[in-house]
Amino acid sequence: MAIDYKKELENAARNMIFVHDPDLLIKMIVRMMVNKAKIAHASFFLHNKEKQGYLLTVSKGSLGKKIPIDLICIDKDDVLIRFFREHRSSFLFGREALLYSEAKSALKNVKLKQEIRQQLAHVLYQMELLEAAVCIPSYFRDELLGFLLLGKKDNGRKFIDEELDFFVALNSNVAMAIRNAQLFKELEYQLDRKHQLFVRTTVALAAAIEAKDHYTRGHTSRVTNLSIEIARRIGQENKKEFDAKFLENLYIASLLHDIGKIGVPEHILNKRSGLTVGERNRIKEHPMIGVNILKPIKELEGVLSGVRHHHERFDGLGYPDGLAGEQIPLVASIISVADSFDAMNTDRPYRLALDKQDAINEIRKLSGRQFSPQVSEVFLELCKEGKI
Amino acid sequence: MAIDYKKELENAARNMIFVHDPDLLIKMIVRMMVNKAKIAHASFFLHNKEKQGYLLTVSKGSLGKKIPIDLICIDKDDVLIRFFREHRSSFLFGREALLYSEAKSALKNVKLKQEIRQQLAHVLYQMELLEAAVCIPSYFRDELLGFLLLGKKDNGRKFIDEELDFFVALNSNVAMAIRNAQLFKELEYQLDRKHQLFVRTTVALAAAIEAKDHYTRGHTSRVTNLSIEIARRIGQENKKEFDAKFLENLYIASLLHDIGKIGVPEHILNKRSGLTVGERNRIKEHPMIGVNILKPIKELEGVLSGVRHHHERFDGLGYPDGLAGEQIPLVASIISVADSFDAMNTDRPYRLALDKQDAINEIRKLSGRQFSPQVSEVFLELCKEGKI
Numbered sequence: 001m002a003i004d005y006k007k008e009l010e011n012a013a014r015n016m017i018f019v020h021d022p023d024l025l026i027k028m029i030v031r032m033m034v035n036k037a038k039i040a041h042a043s044f045f046l047h048n049k050e051k052q053g054y055l056l057t058v059s060k061g062s063l064g065k066k067i068p069i070d071l072i073c074i075d076k077d078d079v080l081i082r083f084f085r086e087h088r089s090s091f092l093f094g095r096e097a098l099l100y101s102e103a104k105s106a107l108k109n110v111k112l113k114q115e116i117r118q119q120l121a122h123v124l125y126q127m128e129l130l131e132a133a134v135c136i137p138s139y140f141r142d143e144l145l146g147f148l149l150l151g152k153k154d155n156g157r158k159f160i161d162e163e164l165d166f167f168v169a170l171n172s173n174v175a176m177a178i179r180n181a182q183l184f185k186e187l188e189y190q191l192d193r194k195h196q197l198f199v200r201t202t203v204a205l206a207a208a209i210e211a212k213d214h215y216t217r218g219h220t221s222r223v224t225n226l227s228i229e230i231a232r233r234i235g236q237e238n239k240k241e242f243d244a245k246f247l248e249n250l251y252i253a254s255l256l257h258d259i260g261k262i263g264v265p266e267h268i269l270n271k272r273s274g275l276t277v278g279e280r281n282r283i284k285e286h287p288m289i290g291v292n293i294l295k296p297i298k299e300l301e302g303v304l305s306g307v308r309h310h311h312e313r314f315d316g317l318g319y320p321d322g323l324a325g326e327q328i329p330l331v332a333s334i335i336s337v338a339d340s341f342d343a344m345n346t347d348r349p350y351r352l353a354l355d356k357q358d359a360i361n362e363i364r365k366l367s368g369r370q371f372s373p374q375v376s377e378v379f380l381e382l383c384k385e386g387k388i
Numbered sequence: 389m390a391i392d393y394k395k396e397l398e399n400a401a402r403n404m405i406f407v408h409d410p411d412l413l414i415k416m417i418v419r420m421m422v423n424k425a426k427i428a429h430a431s432f433f434l435h436n437k438e439k440q441g442y443l444l445t446v447s448k449g450s451l452g453k454k455i456p457i458d459l460i461c462i463d464k465d466d467v468l469i470r471f472f473r474e475h476r477s478s479f480l481f482g483r484e485a486l487l488y489s490e491a492k493s494a495l496k497n498v499k500l501k502q503e504i505r506q507q508l509a510h511v512l513y514q515m516e517l518l519e520a521a522v523c524i525p526s527y528f529r530d531e532l533l534g535f536l537l538l539g540k541k542d543n544g545r546k547f548i549d550e551e552l553d554f555f556v557a558l559n560s561n562v563a564m565a566i567r568n569a570q571l572f573k574e575l576e577y578q579l580d581r582k583h584q585l586f587v588r589t590t591v592a593l594a595a596a597i598e599a600k601d602h603y604t605r606g607h608t609s610r611v612t613n614l615s616i617e618i619a620r621r622i623g624q625e626n627k628k629e630f631d632a633k634f635l636e637n638l639y640i641a642s643l644l645h646d647i648g649k650i651g652v653p654e655h656i657l658n659k660r661s662g663l664t665v666g667e668r669n670r671i672k673e674h675p676m677i678g679v680n681i682l683k684p685i686k687e688l689e690g691v692l693s694g695v696r697h698h699h700e701r702f703d704g705l706g707y708p709d710g711l712a713g714e715q716i717p718l719v720a721s722i723i724s725v726a727d728s729f730d731a732m733n734t735d736r737p738y739r740l741a742l743d744k745q746d747a748i749n750e751i752r753k754l755s756g757r758q759f760s761p762q763v764s765e766v767f768l769e770l771c772k773e774g775k776i
Contacts, residue, residue, distance in 0.1 A: 014560070014561070014564060017405060017564050017568055018564075018567070018568070172402070173402070176402060176405050176406075179406070180405055180406070180568065183572075184571075184572070184575070187572070187575045187576065187579065188575065190579055191575065191578055191579045191582060193687060194579060194582040194583055194586060195582055196687065197586050197685065197687040197688070198582060198585050198586040198589060200684065200685040200686075200687070200688075201586060201589065201590055201593075201685055201688070202589055202593075204681050204682060204684060204685055205589075205590075205593040205594075205597070205647070205681070206593075207681075208597070208647065208650045208651070208681045209593070209596070209597065209650060211650070211651065212650060259593070259596065262596045262597060262599070262600060263596070263599065265654065266653065266654045266655075267654075267655075293592050293593070293595075293596045294592060296588065296592060297585065297588040297589055297592055298588075299581060299584065299585040299588070300585070300588075300589070
């Protein structure tokens with residue numbers, strides 16, 4: 001009997017290596033088994049560390065309708081699991097697949113050891129519950145990754161050796177792909193954790209530095225949130241999303257925009273009465289001090305322009321470089337509006353906070369002079385919608 | 389003719405998916421081709437983005453002795469490459485392998501288009517130079533990842549269809565494994581970059597904070613280096629390497645041990661004359677301020693104890709918790725010695741630096757009182773060896 005679905009399944013199994021989601025991968029293979037090989041149902045139990053057992057990950061076909069996924073978990077010490085863990089390479093049947101009918105006959109063999117007989121009887125009992133005709137374990141090296149359960153063939157015939165051998169080979173490829181996917185997931189998880197570590201450390205240190213400036217508590221996080229809000233809206237209005245890198249740079253630049261204040265003496269930052277020209281100039285050094293602190297970090301190259309230019313003005317009268325109009329990087333123009341609004345809206349050593357509406361009016365008034373018209377327009381829009 | 393090495397090679401190809409170094413992977417397969425399939429030589433050209441071409445990655449067998457690896461790079465616009473890029477699925481010969489002898493005969497075919505003939509002639513010329521009997525391209529989706537070149541069979545016979553089909557299938561698995569390895573390498577590279585970003589940002593911000601304390605410039609990086617030096621030696625003497633996590637925690641804790649000083653007013657930190665009790669108490673708050681800054685970062689959990697306890701004393705008279713002896717975490721005991729030595733060895737607002745030998749003598753004198761005897765012993769050992 002020719003197995004005409006063989007090529008198709010082999011090809012699919014080969015491409016599975018690039019599916020890096022173990023669940024999706026198992027779903028694909030189980031669906032194909034049922035559809036192409038015409039089997040009543042198929043399901044896969046995948047090892048789950050946290051649950052210390054083998055969890056029904058996917059079920060397809062007639063059985064799938066009855067069993068809710070993720071509800072069946074076979075304990076790692078269950079006899080079914082121990083049987084496949086302890087008896088590698090199916091010492092009883094000469095292949096890595098256990099056929100229900102074959103196992104049933106084996107039970108009648110008087111030479112079978114009592115211990116094995118008991119285990120096998122339990123395995124058969126479990127297979128009956130799950131209406132399984134075949135059980136194929138998946139190993140990675142010596143580890144039982146999971147197992148595939150197959151129902152009866154749609155045409156009611158028995159599985160032949162060729163089919164079983166093919167399923168075993170296929171399942172072995174599936175096991176490789178699952179393991180590969182798990183390794184990818186693990187690496188991706190680590191990458192995400194490392195990113196969180198970077199962001200959280202930056203947030204914590206920026207907040208600690210900000211705390212030196214008694215009047216700006218919470219300023220950094222408010223400026224960051226507002227900047228991201230404005231950038232998202234600009235992205236939407238331009239009918240294109242900003243790329244992830246732009247938002248990432250804006251996010252980090254907002255967090256670190258005032259980092260250079262660490263280089264300005266505390267008594268100047270916290271002065272209550274009017275600043276002298278000299279003192280004012282010391283404060284104006286903070287963008288460049290920030291740039292100098294961050295410059296050695298080559299991965300933050302895209303962040304520098306936001307830190308450097310967040311006190312430039314649209315009319316060219318800002319600092320440190322006196323850039324004007326389109327010369328000012330968008331990241332810096334966004335931070336400038338967010339920063340100024342939050343500064344006006346909170347108490348400072350030398351004055352009390354403006355009323356929120358007055359602060360909004362100031363942004364409107366200074367659009368095109370201090371602020372980029374594009375950015376302040378978006379800011380005012382967000383205000384009108386009550387989002388600020 | 390039976391291909392008895394088939395099973396062996398198939399099995400190897402399946403396991404290749406877990407080799408995440410493309411070069412090693414290619415080395416394995418090329419070596420096996422030569423040894424198991426008994427071919428005079430085999431080599432693999434892998435696509436190399438930077439060099440904009442296909443680089444001879446591995447060569448094994450008689451040809452390998454003649455050609456230095458990494459010296460041959462076939463440009464991406466070379467006719468050989470273009471031929472395989474443009475003519476997918478070997479329209480000429482019905483399989484994904486180009487046989488030198490077959491291509492030679494094809495040239496005699498009068499129906500062959502002029503353009504193809506010219507290309508093919510160039511391909512044959514290249515194959516002659518490389519003494520190749522067979523060329524098998526590796527594709528991933530539509531991309532030419534590389535190609536495998538095989539020399540003649542050791543027994544002088546021609547390659548038969550079954551062999552060629554097998555090599556093509558095998559090479560297709562190799563292509564998958566290469567692509568998979570490249571994806572892993574890319575992820576690992578990103579993870580490494582993210583780690584660098586975290587470390588560099590931490591270093592930069594810690595240095596900026598340190599700069600507030602005029603007298604401690606460079607202190608943090610010296611303490612960090614010294615701490616790591618001491619930890620490595622302790623690891624060696626205990627006949628076991630500290631695990632990477634321990635060193636990582638020590639490294640970050642050393643970088644951030646004084647981060648809490650950000651919460652101590654500048655005029656106290658930089659005071660030249662004697663400190664009052666109240667001022668001294670403010671300074672003693674810095675370990676706990678540091679802990680409070682870092683506590684929200686759950687990934688830095690293992691770092692907190694080093695920051696918190698680096699001013700504990702072995703005799704229990706330190707702060708903030710008055711821990712004694714073995715109660716003090718090793719990380720903190722190491723930082724304590726490194727920190728104290730560097731502080732003694734540099735000028736401070738209230739006194740000039742001790743001479744290096746005097747500072748070393750102080751550590752010796754205070755071993756078992758201020759410092760952990762284990763750590764100070766290792767420190768003194770390193771001094772004796774001139775490593776400090």
